Amino acid sequence: MEMAAQWHEAYGTAPGLRDALRSLLQGAGGGGELWRLGEAEITEALAVVGQARVLLDIAEVDLVREGLARGLPGESAWSPTDWVTRAEGERAPDPSVRHTASVVRVAKAGTRMAGPSALKAADAINDVRAAFREGDLPLGKADQLVRFHAQVAPVAEEGLLEEDLGALVAAAKDDVVATGPQGRRRERVRGLSEKELGAAITRTGRLLKxxxxxxxxxxxxxxxxxxxxxxxxxxxxxxxxxxxxxxxxxxxxxxxxxxxxxxxxxxxxxxxxxxxxxxxxxxxxxxxxxxxxxxxxxxxxxxxxxxxxxxxxxxxxxxxxxxxxxxxxxxxxxxxxxxxxxxxxxxxxxxxxxxxxxxxxxWFTPGQKRALWLRDGGCTYPGCTMPPQWCDAHHVAWWSRGGATDIDNAALLCQRHHTTVHTRDLHASITPTGVTWHL
Structure with a gap:
């Protein structure tokens, strides 16, 4: 029980954390006593360990946030990540680089926002932090959402990012619902997994840009x-x-x-x-x-x-x-x-x-394509020699803009030049004998 005594002394200034750690260490240190636990008690103890892990993550982020606000890393000439690593490694093995980076990012979230949209952005980040502090959003997911906000904020349209971030938080966090007779039992409904959240973030990020x-x-x-x-x-x-x-x-x-x-x-x-x-x-x-x-x-x-x-x-x-x-x-x-x-x-x-x-x-019919093959003989973009069988039939007046699907509005283009024509919004003149692009 020497380790328990050392931890008790080390965390004497934080009574709640000290007592929880001492209780866990006493149970682990006296491993010979665990045989006394029943099956239900072992399961319950593991549930408590999971709860304690979440609470420790919350406490860690709060402590780092406070330390950053006071400028403690700068006083020691350390980066925030190195400062956390050295502080936590004082009496234990160093935390992983990935974990420390996540803690620092979540702790920093919302602390450097400025400008007219800062209030809305702060509200969105506060949704992430609130779900995290309530224990409904684990550290890994909170980090994913914070990084998403930081990466997309410079290019996203004002207001859309905050709305979409709120939807992602709602989908990612766990919910606790009442079940059973008269709602006496509480059941946790899982949110998106980290993998599913990553896919949703990728999709949302492209939609926002x-x-x-x-x-x-x-x-x-x-x-x-x-x-x-x-x-x-x-x-x-x-x-x-x-x-x-x-x-x-x-x-x-x-x-x-x-x-x-x-x-x-x-x-x-x-x-x-x-x-x-x-x-x-x-x-x-x-x-x-x-x-x-x-x-x-x-x-x-x-x-x-x-x-x-x-x-x-x-x-x-x-x-x-x-x-x-x-x-x-x-x-x-x-x-x-x-x-x-x-x-x-x-x-x-x-x-x-x-x-x-x-x-x-x-889309163009096989008969129309056959006529285009005969008329155009291949890609109609100046200087291109791509044969017709490797070309697309392009609506010169775009179909999305009301253009008709007929020969007088069609031109063969290879994939490369089809992309070029759409990107540059190029126009062309069409005659019975060919197509002339206006570059």
Whole structure:
């Protein structure tokens, strides 16, 4: 019990913390006594340990926040993180760098805000801190939300960030509800996991950014596309594909169309695991594509279900498109895809209620594409030699702006120049013999 006595002495100035630690240490130090506990008591003791862990995180953040307010790290010529590490490592092993960084970020949250929107921002951060101090939001999630706010605040439109951060806090924190007869029992309802919260933050962050910022990210991401091949097990090959959101949305849609379970001739279930079905689908997609490389495609491009506000699609205002698989696309990307892909419009009412999920509309027919192949002979952008089978049919007057889906409003463009035309909002003149772009 020597360690218990040392801790008792060390925390004598904090009676509540001192007594809790002494009680825990006495139980652990006298390990031979634990056999006396019943099964329910062991479970209850572990529940108390979990509660104590949360309370210690709260106390740690509060102490660090107070120390930062008093300028204690500066007095010792340490960074805040190093100061916390050295203080906590005085009588125990050093905390992990990741943990200390999280504590410092949460402690600093909301302390340096200024400007006309500072009050709203402070309210949003206070929601995070309140949920954390009430024990409904663990340190890891609080850190995720604080980092999200700091990263997006410089580019997000005023008011939107605070609203979305509040929604994320509500989804991430645990709730305690009354259950059982007359509500006598309390049950904890879990919020989003850290992984789920991370995905929600990524999606929300892209939706909050202005379109030009999303477009910049998309261009950089597209440059990061890669496909590598290495030796796999037992003479097989291992492929690794890295795709941007637009590429992933197309691949996801294509694989989904061909990777479903297929029953046998007698109705027996498909024994292939999902991973094999997706691999088989990929091979089949490529096999169909190379079977007749110079011929017109026999089927439409993969249907990509995209949800986007009509005003965002038309004008490129705040917002973005979200695919059925969770990829977030810039409005400019959705407008480009609308030229030559099966876009399924999802019309949303209040509270995101789905009012209508329409059929694929407004894409060029195989007959129209055949006429474009003959007229344009390939990509119509000046200097490009991409053959027609690798081009999209582009609405010169954009479909999202009311442009018609007919030959007199169409031009073949390769993927690269299709993106360029939409990004620069270029216009063209069309005659029966060709297309002239006004650069």
């Amino acid at each position: 202005p379109e030009k910022d999303i477009e910049g990210e998309d261009r950089r991401a597209k440059r990061g596309r890669s496909l590598t091949k290495s030796q796999g097990p037992a003479g097989m090959s291992l492929y690794r594909v890295v795709l941007d959101p637009e590429g992933a949305a197309v691949v996801d849609a294509a694989l989904a169309a061909l990777s479903g379970p297929v029953k046998g001739p007698e109705g027996e279930p498909d024994e292939r695991p999902a991973t094999q079905r997706r691999a088989d689908a990929l091979v089949e997609i490529i096999r169909r594509g190379v079977a007749a490389p110079g011929a017109e495609p026999t089927c439409e491009k993969a249907q990509v279900v995209v949800t986007i506000g009509l005003d965002d699609l038309r004008s490129g205002a705040h917002g973005a498109g979200v695919t059925a698989t969770g990829q977030v696309l810039a409005p400019s990307v959705v407008r480009k895809m609308a030229c030559d892909a099966g876009i399924v419009p999802a019309v949303l009412g209040g509270d995101s209620e789905i009012l209508d999920l329409g059929r694929s509309v407004r």
